[in-house]
Structure formats: structure tokens, C-alpha cells
Amino acid sequence: MKISLSRCRRLLVSSSIVSFLSTGAAAQNISGYVTDEHNNPVPFANIFIKELQSGVASDDKGHYYLTIDPGIYNLVVTSVGFHTQTAQVIVRDKPVTRDFKLQSSSVELNEIEIRVRRRDPAYEIIQKVIDNKEKYLKQVSSSRVNVYVRAGETVDDRKKKKEQPEEADDLKKEGPPEDPFEVARKKEEARLQKINLVEMQLVLNYRYPDQYKEERTAFKQYGTRDGLFIPVFSRTDFNFYHNLVDLKGISEIPMISPVSRTAILSYRFRLEQTLKEGNQTVYKIRVTPRKTGDATGRGYLFINDSTWNINRLELTLHKGALKFYDDFTIRQTYQEMDSGLWIPTRQEFVYETTSGAKLFRGNTVLIYSDYKKDHVFPPRFFGNEVAVTTKEAYERDSTYWNDTRPEPLTADQQKVVAYRDSIEAVRKSKAYIDSMAARYNRITVGEVLYHGVGFRNEGKKSNLFLPSLANLIGFEIIGGFRIAPYSRYFRSFENGRMLNIGTSVSFGLKNKDVNGNQGIWVRYNPYRLGDASMRFGREFQSINSFDAYLNQLRISNYILHEHVNLFHRIELLNGLYVSNDLVFSNRRSLHGYDNTSIINEVIKETDPLLFEDYQALITNTRLAYTPAQKFMTEPNRKVVLGSRYPTFIFNHRKGWDRVLTSDIDFDYIDFTIDQRLLLGTLGNSRYTLMAGKFVNKRDLRYVDVKRFRQSDPYLYSDPMYSFQLLDTSLFATDWFVEGHYIHHFNGAMINNIPLVKKLKLRTVAGAGFMWIKQNGFRHEEVFGGVERVFKIGARRRLKLGFYGVLAQSNFLPPRADWKISFDIIDTWKREWSY
Structure with a gap:
């Protein structure tokens, strides 16, 4: 008898109710055969009882059997490739026999009729979806839709600590007992601090086949977003009508869609239930990978009858493919917008990961509204900018969110919003800023001895750091231990600009020499990634800083380098970067230094590189171009996302003769191609090719080859x-x-x-x-x-x-x-x- 456990329960409950209300009439059975017009059995046909919203499936010989209480029932019989048949059955005090003869819906189903006898009808349903999926891929040439995104994460202890009775704790403490309400409040605050939340409202623009652009109009963050999955639609489409579903940032490789052209090679399918949802018949199909692999998922597909499209799905990815998560589940719900047009109206991603005793649970929900099909976009609307966030997006208040949320927050999320909003209001006050600055800037013994001393200015977003006494001891390959104090100053500005200043001094205990460096770095144009820096000082420099580790311990790999460095980089056009580096240095041999140290016990070498001191002015110009570089624009910065094309690099390094007393004369060029290749389920590749030469080596020194x-x-x-x-x-x-x-x-x-x-x-x-x-x-x-x-x-x-x-x-x-x-x-x- 083909009847599921859940259906049995519903039938038993229904039978019990009817029996209780009736005059003691006994349950009876309905049985029969389902055949086609040629009297061939129709296996796995679905016999659905409208009044009970339940049913059974016929066996491989077309026979069905169900138990039911007396009454009048409407039976609906469906099967892939046949017209639906409905019949009314009256059940009294005797068993009822009712056969059904179904008519083929197409003369092309003869082959299906033969194959369906051999395997589950789910395979034929999936094949129907595959045959029609090209239509659903192309059904929308362009669209514009509002999307609400909510991503939340909770951090829990995997092993709960055994709590001692409060009375016992109170007896051990001296003085008055703790206020239990205050204790409960602190516990609740600690719990809420472990909940992270991001809300975002955006307009998603799309043009067939793969052009996306997001207009992010509202953004609010509570806590950290490090563990949250926040999709960038140009990278995470999650369109299962594609053969491969790209999961950048989530999985190492794309996922094979259960309705891909080769799905039958990767998955097993089983029809578990036929549902009647309004006027729509929906097939619930279990999806199971044939082999546990990184490119497959398991779960359920819900397929609409007749139109053969996805109604909804729930698929869980194998953890072996995931980069950061231990578990990742995708849920999608489709809705019919126009006649035959089914689009996702809700997506949900459920994920978790563990770390030691901590369990991180995440949930991201996407809700679509105000869908506009075949929207007309202005010329050049789509390009390499795939997302833009307005300045106003970060200024939305609680009133805006209360008016626009399509789904209410959970109880915990509501508490988090109220709690963190109250904290944020306090943190903006001058009294709080001053109190936190006084607390952070207070110097402690631990900071002086081990951690280092920091001075922070919240108003200016600046930080000054000085090393601890333990960090004052440095070590160099040349001469061994040194006293090396340093300091760093950093400041960020509201417009995205940044400033970093560093200074260091190094005193050699063996040679009594003084080295040091001073430098300043500025990001002056965050939209074009414009950086400039200046650095000068005196230091021991490695001739080949990229050499093998053991060679880095050799004294002959070092010279004394007194230098001034100027650097600048800017993005001229999207993906086209130019950088310029100028170094003027006085290069000196280490002859005369006491070079011995504990390193000599490992590397038996004490002889430095011998040469006459000289001056060198070297400039380096680098052009790098990445075609079709994708990026996002934030109110105060640009975020580069990469490209499917190679990066082409040209580099020219020149040693100048008789400029600023420079003694060298050479020109060096090289060309590089670098690319990452995503090869679907076969994995990913990367390659680099480089060619170069010295086109001028009139005075090329050993250091510069x-x-x-x-x-x-x-x-x-x-x-x-x-x-x-x-x-x-x-x-x-x-x-x-x-x-x-x-x-x-x-x-x-x-x-x-x-x-x-x-x-x-x-x-x-x-x-x-x-x-x-x-x-x-x-x-x-x-x-x-x-x-x-x-x-x-x-x-x-x-x-x-x-x-x-x-x-x-x-x-x-x-x-x-x-x-x-x-x-x-x-x-x-x-x-x-x-």
C-alpha cells in the first residue's frame, strides 16, 4: 500500500473525528486500478481526496488502496502525461471499487509511458522542467524590483555551563546580595551583544542575460557583519534554471542545478507528494546526490504541473565545498506575476559554523516587491558598476524602517535594534566620548610592559600607538640585537580619506650605529584609489628580499641603504592603474661592520658584499589594466570586485645617470599577464606569464639585476x-x-x-x-x-x-x-x- 506516514496520520485523525461524530459507522476502503486508454497500468498515479487534502499513489501495477470513513468524496487522479480525471465516490458500509482510465495528453508521450513503468515519475517531471527552462530563462528581457535584505547572526555557547543556585552564590559573597533584576538585565545585554543584524533596501535592475545593477537606498548595521551573507547580485544570482549556480564567496566551485541538462547524472529524484494549492497542482520531489560531492546539494524541488516550472525549492550544500560555513541552505519561493510568469518573491539563506565552544547561526532573507517587467533603461545604464550606495542610505532612521519592512523583526532582533539604538545615542554624546577617551587613554602597567600604549580621539577618528618596553628590543641579521622604538599615528576622515604616519629609530648594541625610518602615507582620493607616500631613512636592505629563507640570513645579501622614497598611485580609468615610484639612495657596503650574531651558528658566513659606495636614482613606472573590472560605489570609497578577464601589466624601471649625483645608467622593462579562471565543477586555475629584459645596461650594478x-x-x-x-x-x-x-x-x-x-x-x-x-x-x-x-x-x-x-x-x-x-x-x- 503506497501511503506516507504523514498522510496516514491525517487519515487517522480524519477517520477518528468522523467516527466520533457518526453513529458508529465503520471505516471502509476504496480500491481500484488506474489504466490508460489501452488498458495499460499507470504506475505512480496520484489519487487525491479533495475533502481531506490528502491522497495516495498507485503502485507499479496501477493499483491503489485507501481506507476512509463513510461519506461523499471527490477523487482527483493525475499522472504525468495524462489528462486529470475527477470522480465523485459515495462510501457507505461496504468496500468500494473504483477504476480510472486516463487519457494521454499528447501523442508524443508513448515513449514516456514505457519509461515511466521503470522508474519514479519524478524523472519525467524534471525532464519537463529541463525542456522548458530555456523559456523561463528568457521570459524576462529586463526588470526592476525592490528588494528588502535582512541578515542576522546569533552567537551561542555549544556547551551550556551548569548554573549554580543563586542562593548558594549569595551565601559565599560578603556584603549585600546582588539585585536579581540587575543581574538579569546584564545577562540580557550580554546576550543581545552576541546578535548581529544588517538591514538593507535596494532597487535591483536586471537585463538579460546577466547584467545587474543595485541601487542601495537604505542600510543599517548592528554589530559586526563579518559572518553575515549579504549578496552582491552580479556575483550570486542563484538562478537554478542555469546549469551551474555560481556561489562566489560561499563555495569553492559552482553548484550543479537539479534542473541542469546533465542533472540525471548527478542526482536521484523521487516524487514524494502531489499537492493541490488553489487551482495549481504541485509535485514535491526529493533531490538526492548520486555521490556525495562538493558540487551538489540535497533537498526538495516543488514543480508546477502543466507549466513545468519551479514553484519553490529548499537545497542544502555539501559542507566540503563551503569556504567559511559548515552548513548552507537555500530556500526560494516563486509567485506567478502575470500569466505564465513566475519569479522569486522570497529567498532565504540559512547557514551556521562552529568555532570551539561557539556556534554561529546566520539567516539572510530577501523579499521582492513592486516588480516591473520589461523595464526600459537609459543608454549605458548597465556597466562595470554593479552596485551603488547613496549617502542617504546610512542616514535612515527607525521611522523609515518601521514603514518599509515587509516582514517584522523577530523578538530578539527588535530587542537588538532598541538596545543598540539606545547605545548609539549615548555614544554620540560628548560626555560618553570623553569618558571613553579617558578610559582608553589611561596608561596601565600592562600596556607599558607588554601591550603598548595607545591614545585615541573618537571625535577625530585618530589613534596614536607607542610600543611597550618588551617591543623595544629588535633584531637584525647585521649585528644582532638592537634597541628599536617606534610610533604610529593613524586618522580616518568622514570623506573616506586616510592618513598614516610612522617613525622608528634603531640603535645597534654591537656596532653602536643608528638607523631609522620616517614615513607618511595618504589616501587622498578614495574613489580613484589615489595614494601618495614619502619615506626616508637609513636601514639594512636585502638585495633580494624575495629569495629563499636561508638566503635571507646571509650577510652577503645585505647593503646599507640611505634613502628617500616617493610613491604615487591613481586609477586613471576603471581598471587602469598607474603607479610611480622614485628612490634616491646612497648605497654602502657593510665592510667594517661587526656582522656576527647568533645567526652565524646556522649560516657559516661573515663576509659582506664588497663594492665602492655610490648613489642611485631609480624611477619605476607601472601600468596595470584589467578590462571590465567590476566595482561597487560607496558614499566615500570604491570597492573593486575583480574581472573575468586577465590583468595586463607593463613595468619600466630606469636608473638615471648624472641626475642628483646618481652613478647608474640602465633601463629595464617587463610585461606580465595574470588571470584566474573559473572552470565550473572542474575547479579553478590561475596562470601568470612574464617576459622582460634590460634594454639599456650601460652602468648596471649587481644590486639592480x-x-x-x-x-x-x-x-x-x-x-x-x-x-x-x-x-x-x-x-x-x-x-x-x-x-x-x-x-x-x-x-x-x-x-x-x-x-x-x-x-x-x-x-x-x-x-x-x-x-x-x-x-x-x-x-x-x-x-x-x-x-x-x-x-x-x-x-x-x-x-x-x-x-x-x-x-x-x-x-x-x-x-x-x-x-x-x-x-x-x-x-x-x-x-x-x-
Whole structure:
């Protein structure tokens, strides 16, 4: 008998009520067969009882059976590919036999009739959606809709502490007992401080196929937004009619849609229930991945009969693919706007992550209203700016939000708003600002000894920091320990501009020498990312600061550098950056210094690089262009989102002869292409290509040649800028070419291996090559390995890797070795280093 547990319960409840109200009439059964016009059985047909809002499905032979109390009932029989049939049945004190003969809805369903006997009808329903999804992708050429976004997060203790009776605590304390109302108030305030909330109102503009632009008109934040999912629609479309659903910032790889062209290869489907919602018949289909992989989800699809479109869905992503969350569920509800036009009117994202004893639960709701189909936009409305936030958006008060919220806040969220609004009002008062400044600026013994001393001005948004006594001790490769005081001053302005000033002095205990640096940095144009800085001082400088770690400990890698630096960068056009760097320096050998330190116990070298002192004026001009760079505009800054195209870089470095007493004369150029590639479920790749040479080397000194990093023993270095089995440091003064490539499969291969996939490993492969003209040197290498991500905090992730490397060059035979790597994810960009 094909009857679900929930339906059984409803039938039993209904039967009990009818039996109680009746004169003791016994329940009877209705049974029969469902066949087609050729008397072939129709398996898995749905027999729906209108009066009870419940029903059963026929078995694989078309037979159905249900138990029901006496009465008059209307039975609705439906099946994929057949016309719906309705019949009235009168149940008295005897069993009722009622057969149904369904008529095919299309002559093209003969093939379906044969296949439906072999598998669940859900597959035919999904196929219908797939056949019609192109229509729903193209049904709207453009639109404009209001969207309300609310994202909230609560932080709870996973293990509740066992509370002691208050009476027992009171007995242990001296003096008057605590006011229980005050204790309860403090506990409630502490709980509310663990709730974060963001509300946003925006107008979402869309033009087929993938152009979006947000106009954010209201924004309010309570607490931190670090763990909240706040969508940028140009990056997180969540349109399941696409074959792949891109989940940037959430998942390492896109998700395969359950209605993709190849969905049957990735999912199993089962028809669980047929629902009657008004005049609409809706099929509830369970979606289960065939294999537990990172690119699939599990849950339910609700499909409309006849129109074959998504009514609503609930899908949960596999945690192996998630970057920051341990669990992420997507819920969508569609509504018919015009005849045949179904659009999402509500989306909800439920997510959580754990960190130690803390559980972070998040919920983001999107509610759509005032939908306008085929909206006409002015020319050039859509472009690389995908979101803009007005200044007024941050000034909306509680009256505005109370009038515009389409859904009320939860009880806790209402408390958070009231609590934090009251705190915000207090914090803006001069008395509070002065009291907090006095508290923060009070100097303590702990700050002086260990933490450092800070002085803050809330009104000016400035901060001055001085080091602790423990931080005054520094260490240099040259000469060992030094006394090195420093200070930093930072200030941000309302218009987005920033100022940073730093100064340091370093006194060598062994050589009695004084070094130091002073610098100032200004962001003067936040909209065009305009930065300028000046720095001057005297320091020990590494000739090749990117070299292998052990080489950084060699005295011969350092010179004494007295310098003045000027730097400027600006974005000329969107994606086009120009930077200029000018350095005038007096370069001196370290001959005569006592270079010995504890490092000499590891690196048996005490001889510095010998050369005659000289002056050098060097300028560096860099042009970088990223076509179609996407960005968001805030009231006081620009937020760059990246591009699908490569970044092209041209660099020119010039050593000037006889300008400001400069003694050098050279010109160096190089060209670079850098790109990240998203390859769907196959993973993601990145490559860099660089070529360069010295076009003028009339007076090229050893310090200024182009250098290549020697590989570290056992440690894996950034494969985009270095090699893993280069056994020595190299340099070039003529043409050179180098290229690097890495591909992260993100589970695309190893997740197909039983048991192994439970280890949560990810495979990676890559290659690199280099050619240097002046000595005909050639080096090639390939590598492959596995990586695993470990959680080290609520939103901090550590990636450990183990790799095998195979390399060869025209001077050495092929050789192999192994490497290990450590990489911590960038929580701001939500990207790994490589």
C-alpha cells in the first residue's frame, strides 16, 4: 500500500473525528486500478481526496488502496502525461471499487509511458522542467524590483555551563546580595551583544542575460557583519534554471542545478507528494546526490504541473565545498506575476559554523516587491558598476524602517535594534566620548610592559600607538640585537580619506650605529584609489628580499641603504592603474661592520658584499589594466570586485645617470599577464606569464639585476612567482621568459573515490617554466599534490598541502622531491594566496 506516514496520520485523525461524530459507522476502503486508454497500468498515479487534502499513489501495477470513513468524496487522479480525471465516490458500509482510465495528453508521450513503468515519475517531471527552462530563462528581457535584505547572526555557547543556585552564590559573597533584576538585565545585554543584524533596501535592475545593477537606498548595521551573507547580485544570482549556480564567496566551485541538462547524472529524484494549492497542482520531489560531492546539494524541488516550472525549492550544500560555513541552505519561493510568469518573491539563506565552544547561526532573507517587467533603461545604464550606495542610505532612521519592512523583526532582533539604538545615542554624546577617551587613554602597567600604549580621539577618528618596553628590543641579521622604538599615528576622515604616519629609530648594541625610518602615507582620493607616500631613512636592505629563507640570513645579501622614497598611485580609468615610484639612495657596503650574531651558528658566513659606495636614482613606472573590472560605489570609497578577464601589466624601471649625483645608467622593462579562471565543477586555475629584459645596461650594478628566487628545502613557495626545485638563485640582464600555472580540482577528482573522499582532501596540479637568454638556461617543472583545509576559527581557515615535484633543466638531470605548504585564507577577499 503506497501511503506516507504523514498522510496516514491525517487519515487517522480524519477517520477518528468522523467516527466520533457518526453513529458508529465503520471505516471502509476504496480500491481500484488506474489504466490508460489501452488498458495499460499507470504506475505512480496520484489519487487525491479533495475533502481531506490528502491522497495516495498507485503502485507499479496501477493499483491503489485507501481506507476512509463513510461519506461523499471527490477523487482527483493525475499522472504525468495524462489528462486529470475527477470522480465523485459515495462510501457507505461496504468496500468500494473504483477504476480510472486516463487519457494521454499528447501523442508524443508513448515513449514516456514505457519509461515511466521503470522508474519514479519524478524523472519525467524534471525532464519537463529541463525542456522548458530555456523559456523561463528568457521570459524576462529586463526588470526592476525592490528588494528588502535582512541578515542576522546569533552567537551561542555549544556547551551550556551548569548554573549554580543563586542562593548558594549569595551565601559565599560578603556584603549585600546582588539585585536579581540587575543581574538579569546584564545577562540580557550580554546576550543581545552576541546578535548581529544588517538591514538593507535596494532597487535591483536586471537585463538579460546577466547584467545587474543595485541601487542601495537604505542600510543599517548592528554589530559586526563579518559572518553575515549579504549578496552582491552580479556575483550570486542563484538562478537554478542555469546549469551551474555560481556561489562566489560561499563555495569553492559552482553548484550543479537539479534542473541542469546533465542533472540525471548527478542526482536521484523521487516524487514524494502531489499537492493541490488553489487551482495549481504541485509535485514535491526529493533531490538526492548520486555521490556525495562538493558540487551538489540535497533537498526538495516543488514543480508546477502543466507549466513545468519551479514553484519553490529548499537545497542544502555539501559542507566540503563551503569556504567559511559548515552548513548552507537555500530556500526560494516563486509567485506567478502575470500569466505564465513566475519569479522569486522570497529567498532565504540559512547557514551556521562552529568555532570551539561557539556556534554561529546566520539567516539572510530577501523579499521582492513592486516588480516591473520589461523595464526600459537609459543608454549605458548597465556597466562595470554593479552596485551603488547613496549617502542617504546610512542616514535612515527607525521611522523609515518601521514603514518599509515587509516582514517584522523577530523578538530578539527588535530587542537588538532598541538596545543598540539606545547605545548609539549615548555614544554620540560628548560626555560618553570623553569618558571613553579617558578610559582608553589611561596608561596601565600592562600596556607599558607588554601591550603598548595607545591614545585615541573618537571625535577625530585618530589613534596614536607607542610600543611597550618588551617591543623595544629588535633584531637584525647585521649585528644582532638592537634597541628599536617606534610610533604610529593613524586618522580616518568622514570623506573616506586616510592618513598614516610612522617613525622608528634603531640603535645597534654591537656596532653602536643608528638607523631609522620616517614615513607618511595618504589616501587622498578614495574613489580613484589615489595614494601618495614619502619615506626616508637609513636601514639594512636585502638585495633580494624575495629569495629563499636561508638566503635571507646571509650577510652577503645585505647593503646599507640611505634613502628617500616617493610613491604615487591613481586609477586613471576603471581598471587602469598607474603607479610611480622614485628612490634616491646612497648605497654602502657593510665592510667594517661587526656582522656576527647568533645567526652565524646556522649560516657559516661573515663576509659582506664588497663594492665602492655610490648613489642611485631609480624611477619605476607601472601600468596595470584589467578590462571590465567590476566595482561597487560607496558614499566615500570604491570597492573593486575583480574581472573575468586577465590583468595586463607593463613595468619600466630606469636608473638615471648624472641626475642628483646618481652613478647608474640602465633601463629595464617587463610585461606580465595574470588571470584566474573559473572552470565550473572542474575547479579553478590561475596562470601568470612574464617576459622582460634590460634594454639599456650601460652602468648596471649587481644590486639592480633581475633576480629569480632559489627554492626552499621542503617548503612550498607561492607557485605563481617562484619555482619549487630551482637549486640556486639566478639573475638575468638580457631577455628572460617565465610562466606559472596551478589548478585546484576542488574535489572534482578525488570525491569520486569511495572512502578517500571522507578524508576531505583536494587535489592540485601545476607547472612552471623559465628561459634565460644570456646563459641559455632552461628550467621546467611539474607538480601535483593534495591539500586539506582546517578550521582555526569561526571564519579563519588554514590550508595544508603536500606535493610531489618533478623538475629538469638543461644543466641538471631530472630530479624529484616533496614539499609542504601552509596558507591562511584572506578573510576580506575570501581567497587563498594560491
